[in-house]
Amino acid sequence: MTERITLYIPDGVQRVEPLVLQDCDIVDTITVTLGDGASATVYDRTAGSSFTRSVIYNVGVGARLTVIHDVQNATGTARYVLRCAQDSIVHYGFVSAHTTSSTMSFDVELLGERAQALVRGVYIGNDTAIVTLTTNQRHEAAHTMSDVRINGCLAGQARALYHGKIYVAGNAVGTQAEQRNDTLLLSTCASARSIPSLEVLTNQVQCAHGSAVGRVDEEQIRYMQTRGIARERARHLLIEGFVNTTLDGHGELQEVARRVLQCLKK
Numbered sequence: 001m002t003e004r005i006t007l008y009i010p011d012g013v014q015r016v017e018p019l020v021l022q023d024c025d026i027v028d029t030i031t032v033t034l035g036d037g038a039s040a041t042v043y044d045r046t047a048g049s050s051f052t053r054s055v056i057y058n059v060g061v062g063a064r065l066t067v068i069h070d071v072q073n074a075t076g077t078a079r080y081v082l083r084c085a086q087d088s089i090v091h092y093g094f095v096s097a098h099t100t101s102s103t104m105s106f107d108v109e110l111l112g113e114r115a116q117a118l119v120r121g122v123y124i125g126n127d128t129a130i131v132t133l134t135t136n137q138r139h140e141a142a143h144t145m146s147d148v149r150i151n152g153c154l155a156g157q158a159r160a161l162y163h164g165k166i167y168v169a170g171n172a173v174g175t176q177a178e179q180r181n182d183t184l185l186l187s188t189c190a191s192a193r194s195i196p197s198l199e200v201l202t203n204q205v206q207c208a209h210g211s212a213v214g215r216v217d218e219e220q221i222r223y224m225q226t227r228g229i230a231r232e233r234a235r236h237l238l239i240e241g242f243v244n245t246t247l248d249g250h251g252e253l254q255e256v257a258r259r260v261l262q263c264l265k266k
Helices: 218-226 231-247 251-265
Strands: 004-009 019-022 029-034 039-047 050-059 064-072 075-084 089-098 101-110 116-125 130-139 145-154 159-168 175-185 191-200 205-215
Touching: 029 039, 029 064, 050 064, 075 089, 075 116, 089 101, 089 130, 101 116, 101 145, 116 130, 116 159, 116 231, 130 145, 130 175, 145 159, 145 191, 145 231, 159 175, 159 205, 175 191, 175 231, 191 205, 218 231
Parallel strands: 004 029, 019 039, 029 050, 039 064, 050 075, 064 089, 075 101, 089 116, 101 130, 116 145, 130 159, 145 175, 159 191, 175 205
Antiparallel strands: none
């Protein structure tokens, strides 16, 4: 049996109280639609469950959407779609912490002129987790902007595979698109692979992408030890700083950052 949830914020409504999607693992499809000029914040929380679902956000003309997405020790396959109309702004932040396997994809669709989408994410893998993450940034209109930055931390025998693509249509002049994926390996058995790509059909754009995989910098640890900081404390501070490059500076994500750091301490 297919279970669906549909939420609608009418035109011009500025919702103060957040919408909370919690433990919706039995739901196959969730659709959240913001009318023109509307605004809302969504908290999406999943913990300790197995799920297969799609979450679709339709953001109307001039609408504003903030999403805080927290996945803790869940396993399954999920697809998240952001459809951004003209002059809309979307801020999407997520934390995904796993000890088993998870597959997540994010489709960011800039459909109207001057639409903007900013995605910030952190994934954490422990034990034998396999984290598969895909992001697609599609610019279908002129003067749109997308910025996707996702960092990962892997311990134990965890593995991660990231595919990231930026697509810019021929009519999407003035596009600005950035994509970055960095992974920090916290054990000798952890591994990660990152595959960024671009498909740009016009010259009048600014696009950048990149990735890096590495371990905690021993030279920085030794430097901090010379300043009286114990080795384990220095290591934790470096991991904390790595996570904060993604999550700091975004007030809505402070609670999410706290949860990430708690996981890293374990």
